[in-house]
Amino acid sequence: MAEKRKSGSVRKASSCPVTTYARAVVSGRIVAGRLVKLACERHLADLKSGGKRGLVWDGAAARHAIDFFGHLRHSTGEWAGEPFVLQDWQQFVVGSLYGWKRKNGLRRFRTAYVEVARKNGKSVLLAGTALYALIADAEPGAHVYSAATTRDQARIVFGEAERMVAASSALQSRITRTVNNLAVLPTSSWFRPLSADASKMDGLNIHFAAVDEVHEHPGPEIIQKLNTATGARRQPLIFEITTAGYDRHSVCRQHHEFSVKALEGTVPMESSDSWFAYIATIDEGDDWTDEKVWVKANPSLGVTVKLDDLKRQIDEAREMPAQQNAIRRLRLNEWTEQVTRWLDMSVWEEGGLPAATDWRIVKHELEELEGKLLGRECYGGLDLARVNDLSAFVLVFPPTLDDVLGALADKWIVTCRFWIPEDDIVRRVRRDRVPYDVWRDQGFLTATPGNATDFAFVEKEILDLAGRYDLRELSYDRTFAGEIVQHLQDEGLNLVQFGQGFLSMAAPTAELERLSVSRSLWHGGHPVLRWNASNVAVRHDPAGNIKPDKERSTERIDGIVAICNALGRALARDVNAGRSVYETRGILML
Template sequence: MFDENKAKRVIQFINQLKHTKGVWHGVPFDLLPWQEQIISDIFGTVKKDGYRKYNTAYVEIPKKNGKSEIAAAIALYLTCGDGEWGAEVYGCAADKQLDVAVEMVEQCPALKKRIKPVMSRKRLVYLPTASFYQVLSAEAYTKHGLNVHGVIFDELHAQPNRQLYDVMTKGSGDARKQPLFFLITTAGNDRNSICYEVHKKAEDILKGKKNDSTFYPVIYGIDEGDDWSDENSWYKANPSLGHTIDIDKVRASFISAKENPAEENLFRQLRLNQWVKQSVRWMPADVWNKCNFEVNAESLIGRECYAGLDLSSSIDITAFVLIFPPRTEEERYIVLPYFWIPEENMHLRVRRDHVPYNVWEKQGFIKTTEGNVIHYGFIEKFIEDLGDKYNIKEIAFDRWNATQMAQNLEDLGFTVVPFGQGFKFMAPPTKRLMELTLEKKIAHGGNPVLAWMMDNIHVRTDPAGNIKPDKERSTEKIDGAVAMIMALDRAIRNEGSGGSVYDGRGILVL
């Protein structure tokens, strides 16, 4: 059954609130048609006893369509307007959701005089009914025993595992007549996640493959056969496009995505709400090959440069890459890579991996070290000799694999810098390398080993849209590419006055 009065009550409550961000700050929250439809369906559809029919709502929609605002508005209604005494409403792992709710309260005099913020507990207390809205962290083991009236999961796809979801939704609302679990998210990239599990259930219900009368599914996005470059598809996926989303910004994102497979994945995921792979082949070979500008190693003698060292394992390829920063706006970043492989297992690897290490060794692009494991002492002496030719300012190394060699290089007088392999460290220079390659501001001399490794790179994307090389999913070796990215980071961080472009701009967060 549909109770129009119940639906109107929620709509009227939300329309009294105001937006909190950017140019929309202070503007009344007049629900858009798609938002009003969802609110009406969830709160107006009731059972014979008058209580809500739906206790779980799953809304999947691209970014910038106002997810956090609608989630905060629903949280405030469940806390203050749902007629539930002692209502416990929880926002899961989403501090920004509380910030939005607090700002909404600040802009609404009727709520402000009835709500007491307890910020030490990340809680808003509604005094007339002793109800509260509180944001929880991801430590699921502390959440047992809650008497839940409402749960808001904003960006369910960002949940690291299913623990918090299970604790908050399995039995926690049994003592309430009409608990609501409101799940709102953008599509993710992990098909082994709780979010994808719920997504598939929602999809199956929408297609008529499954039936659950308590579950309300909404998915905005493009279908598999849709043309992702067609603006009509963008409007199909984004019901707020033209309202809270500027079409020119979407066009700009699309232009960038056309040139970069990693950004295409992000565009499809975040702008068009498609579930994409966590890892995607990153650097198109033709793009990399266009930077095959001549590199004369002898002309670089005495120049300042920065190095990246990737040891991998003792039986595998070791890579050491020098990056020479441009001295003028007309110059390019120059790449000088070196590779080593154990001599005794090289021919076995050629037969097994079908990679022409022996040809590259004859051509001088790979060096061998005596024995069946990498001779680190030989490499250290080689780097020491390079230090006599080039002014190596810093050597960046993977802190987990090269500790002893780093110490030895430091004893030789080099400045060595530990370099984390997570998104925090790898994302900015990885993104910058693609930009420089597209701008033809890199000169790599056509080194075939490095070109092979660049073609092997798959990148992993985190929930915020940051990328980094993914060694696990890259089908072949990428050690030289990783070493180059580390070297590029140190070169960029030390350009000019010594400040970093990342220090001011920071890591990309969407």
């Protein structure tokens, strides 16, 4: 939404509004939440080092897109007839999308996920950006769509664009308006609303798609169809804007979680470099009734978001608990009924090589340490998923006083292995935006032939590791173990069924959390394990015990569950030996 420019205000021609906003947020001059700060830090970091990854900042292109909005006019409300002037946070979004490019000159970002509270001007921002894609993006035959679950919802953004065209003589001279269609005839380009009828979404050739209120999508089908329809374009863009939702299994929640990981740097840049994220919400621990934090979720506060109105609604919700979830979700952009992520990834990162470390260095460090562990006592943890999903095996090595390990002698050391079906990788990479193929090529997980995990590969790897180390026990969850348990027992391994309820899992889960919080963890930078750790949500029982919860976790957590299985037996070993596990501080994870 635009803000009326104050009389006498001057915009320096040489300034970059994107970078200016980023610096103001990072310095604290503009109050913003943690995730917006991460988005700004990402921009500033890429200005310094993005060139190494083939990224180029084109300030003129960013300015061109931002200035385009000055040709638009508001059609309704108090600004009707006024030029559309982007606010600073909107300039950051638009400028980032069009200013960042690859070294080949094409745009960097292919998906944009923007999440802000209601009344912050989401729909009009989408409509203006869609019009830019239609007439100012130098794309012949640009096919632009406003996509939603229903035709009425799709027409919200499209209708706003129609009114913008009707209010601008400059746009009217270039755009032909017919029913549900805005066309630029000389370039064979058009802008149309598109609803959820999947049968009508086949055969599209999308240059730009505006997706409003993603949290209302009942499933991923619409966005999947949009993404697959961009393959023939040079630089397509799917622009998603939404308010927070409440369904943790929705496509919106998936995109929210991926956006958070992209901002935190916990997914490889190969996957996140083409994904733009801007999430404005109050922070964990903020008092939602405190007026000072509201601007974090409402960057348009004082302009399109009226403080008095917001205060009235929050005051009412404070007195009427039944309204709190709705108000906190819609006006403060909080996910309601969300499960708080268990492990603090900033703490996790302190215990290992940074996520940006070259994978070859990470691989070398892990292999070198495994060599130093040959012949040592260890405990295994196995977590087998359904036949077409990720499976994990870990070895937990109790502390020793061996000088060969140096500073690691008093640590717990964990090595890990992962498997996934080869035939399923491409589909899962596209669906989940998880770089299984990259991890496979780098050697961080094994892809077994076929469309189901071949447990013969798992057996062989476990037996090989058992031959290299002194494997005392191997704990497993019986749910998907099946024949592999019998085969391993026949080979002489000591297997122990490990329950997944609170009785068995509470102690190792609490211990793993304690070790993380106390900065005694070292994971070595293993990317699959890092991804698992970032996904974990926990369930609480009435006594306050916790355990990993696969159902509530957003993605796979198999490596962490396997660690808990193995750590549980290692803890029992310490108790049986008359030692307290709290005397053996530190756990090193590979």
